[in-house]
Amino acid sequence: MLEFQQGSREAFAELFARYRQPIYGFFRRRLNHAARAEELAQETFMAVLRATARYEPRALFRTYLYGVALNLLAAERRKSGREVSDAEEVARAADPAGGNDPDAALWVRHAIDQLDAEQREILLLREYEQLSYEEIAAVLQIPVNSVRSRLFRARMALKGFLVPQKGMPQPSQS
Amino acid sequence: MNRSTHLVEQEEVMAYLDGELDPQRAAAVAAHIDACPSCRALAAELRGISQQMVAWQVEPTPARLSEHVNAAIEEPTGKEKKPARQQTPAVSRWHRWLMSRWVWGLASASVALLIIAKMTAPALFVVHKMQAPSAEVSHGTVDINNPILKGGGGGGGGDRKELTAGPMIARTASLTIVAKDFEVARAAVERIVRQHKGYVADLATNAPKDAARTLTATLRIPAPQLEAAIADLKALGRVEKETQSGEDVTKQYADLVARLNNSRAAEKRLVDILQQRTGKVSEVLEVEQEIARVREEIEQMEAERKNTEKRVEFASVQLKLSEEYKARLEMTPPSTGTRLRNAVVSGYQRVSESIFETTLFVLDYGPSFLFWALVLYWPGRFAWRRWRAARATGLGSSVGAP
Numbered sequence: 001m002l003e004f005q006q007g008s009r010e011a012f013a014e015l016f017a018r019y020r021q022p023i024y025g026f027f028r029r030r031l032n033h034a035a036r037a038e039e040l041a042q043e044t045f046m047a048v049l050r051a052t053a054r055y056e057p058r059a060l061f062r063t064y065l066y067g068v069a070l071n072l073l074a075a076e077r078r079k080s081g082r083e084v085s086d087a088e089e090v091a092r093a094a095d096p097a098g099g100n101d102p103d104a105a106l107w108v109r110h111a112i113d114q115l116d117a118e119q120r121e122i123l124l125l126r127e128y129e130q131l132s133y134e135e136i137a138a139v140l141q142i143p144v145n146s147v148r149s150r151l152f153r154a155r156m157a158l159k160g161f162l163v164p165q166k167g168m169p170q171p172s173q174s
Numbered sequence: 175m176n177r178s179t180h181l182v183e184q185e186e187v188m189a190y191l192d193g194e195l196d197p198q199r200a201a202a203v204a205a206h207i208d209a210c211p212s213c214r215a216l217a218a219e220l221r222g223i224s225q226q227m228v229a230w231q232v233e234p235t236p237a238r239l240s241e242h243v244n245a246a247i248e249e250p251t252g253k254e255k256k257p258a259r260q261q262t263p264a265v266s267r268w269h270r271w272l273m274s275r276w277v278w279g280l281a282s283a284s285v286a287l288l289i290i291a292k293m294t295a296p297a298l299f300v301v302h303k304m305q306a307p308s309a310e311v312s313h314g315t316v317d318i319n320n321p322i323l324k325g326g327g328g329g330g331g332g333d334r335k336e337l338t339a340g341p342m343i344a345r346t347a348s349l350t351i352v353a354k355d356f357e358v359a360r361a362a363v364e365r366i367v368r369q370h371k372g373y374v375a376d377l378a379t380n381a382p383k384d385a386a387r388t389l390t391a392t393l394r395i396p397a398p399q400l401e402a403a404i405a406d407l408k409a410l411g412r413v414e415k416e417t418q419s420g421e422d423v424t425k426q427y428a429d430l431v432a433r434l435n436n437s438r439a440a441e442k443r444l445v446d447i448l449q450q451r452t453g454k455v456s457e458v459l460e461v462e463q464e465i466a467r468v469r470e471e472i473e474q475m476e477a478e479r480k481n482t483e484k485r486v487e488f489a490s491v492q493l494k495l496s497e498e499y500k501a502r503l504e505m506t507p508p509s510t511g512t513r514l515r516n517a518v519v520s521g522y523q524r525v526s527e528s529i530f531e532t533t534l535f536v537l538d539y540g541p542s543f544l545f546w547a548l549v550l551y552w553p554g555r556f557a558w559r560r561w562r563a564a565r566a567t568g569l570g571s572s573v574g575a576p
Contacts, residue, residue, distance in 0.1 A: 012243065013247055015244055021234065024235040028232040032231075035223065038235075038236050038238070041239055049247070101229055102456060105230040106459065108227055134351045148187060148189060155188065155220060155223050158227075159219060162226055
């Protein structure tokens with residue numbers, strides 16, 4: 001990022017190549033529409049581009065990038081003003097076309113959907129965005145210890161939701 | 175797991191698996207996991223959860239994203255191409271929408287609906303007339319120039335839009351009128367609104383003591399009656415300002431109705447699919463989610479449609495009515511009781527003021543008076559005694575003189 005700030009376009013191209021898929025995945029798992037996820041991913045990189053001159057290396061670039069993405073996501077949710085809750089939104093979110101087992105993917109999505117919003121966000125940031133506890137704490141502006149305890153609770157809750165209920169169809173075993 | 179006898183917290187097992195412990199602590203926890211069956215089981219569970227979560231993958235990034243961002247990188251910093259950001263999503267959204275598997279079913283349902291609508295056109299038209307009484311009552315007959323009737327408005331279903339064609343205009347007007355008699359003009363406003371089958375959306379009057387009274391109101395008048403209503407309102411007094419404007423919402427309304435029809439057809443088809451077919455749980459859930467999404471869209475569009483129809487059906491008139499101000503001369507003298515009371519109050523105020531003024535004077539000059547009294551006391555006393563002694567001596571000598 002510092003190299004790009006000094007005029008190296010290749011540096012930003014490399015950053016973009018590295019984070020393109022993770023940022024798209026970030027929005028895709030949290031929003032209902034693929035096209036909107038694409039727009040917001042693009043908007044995230046554009047925002048970083050626009051703010052290049054003001055960028056200060058106070059934290060990891062990754063933390064900064066996900067911070068921008070989370071802000072845009074929050075703005076999108078406010079703007080859309082939809083009546084659906086976050087949980088419903090995740091439930092209807094990404095089409096698991098990229099996975100090998102769509103049933104299993106759907107099962108996971110529904111299990112995640114049942115978590116409360118805070119736990120879900122921490123879990124998604126850890127499992128899919130692969131952020132460290134410290135990075136999650138920085139992005140969500142909460143203490144590291146809270147991240148650890150909430151993540152543990154989220155995983156324990158998810159374990160319960162992932163267990164097939166009696167009478168419910170089970171996901172195919174991959 | 176008994177926590178009191180455990181040296182490792184459950185969260186530490188998780189942190190160890192996440193690589194969040196320092197090397198020393200990680201080694202201790204690893205050794206503990208090897209030795210403790212319950213912690214080993216927990217570690218296995220946590221690994222299992224992460225492995226299961228891997229199943230939810232998203233599709234690769236669309237190529238367009240790379241193209242636009244790379245193009246922006248090539249631009250000088252701060253001059254990114256905004257149009258790309260605005261155009262692509264719309265194209266992309268439509269492209270994806272068109273490719274959706276539901277759209278084909280939806281399209282065929284729309285065609286069927288259109289045919290049914292054509293066949294039942296006369297019946298619908300009759301229903302429509304009944305739902306727009308205000309337009310009919312005022313003219314006695316159906317006004318074919320009425321944009322509401324032409325546009326399919328009036329609170330009915332949107333599927334009638336295809337039957338007629340013509341402009342739908344949302345009209346607005348504003349009038350500023352100065353009337354000689356405010357009360358008469360105000361009553362006349364209400365009468366005019368009633369006469370033209372309209373209603374008062376909001377009204378506020380302002381009657382300050384030393385200024386002209388004003389009335390501001392938003393009147394909703396049936397569009398065909400607007401001209402007549404404005405003419406009646408203008409007769410109330412001198413017109414200071416008048417504006418009229420109209421917004422053509424035909425295209426907006428037609429688009430809305432078409433989208434609404436499509437969504438309704440899609441909803442019906444989805445419900446049919448849900449009722450008639452059996453499949454995997456994933457498919458059932460997907461259909462349910464799609465139905466919920468389509469219903470939400472329908473509700474939003476329905477509200478928008480009604481709002482547009484209302485705007486077309488009833489023109490909005492912003493009226494500001496004020497009276498010609500006449501200053502009033504007050505000649506009535508106050509009563510004897512009031513005058514006596516005023517005199518008592520005035521007397522009391524004067525007494526208290528004089529006490530206050532005296533206190534102020536004493537406080538103001540008292541200290542300096544006291545000071546000079548102390549300074550001049552002894553010289554004065556001395557001089558006084560001298561004068562008295564001299565006087566006594568003088569008297570004595572004069573008495574003792576021959």
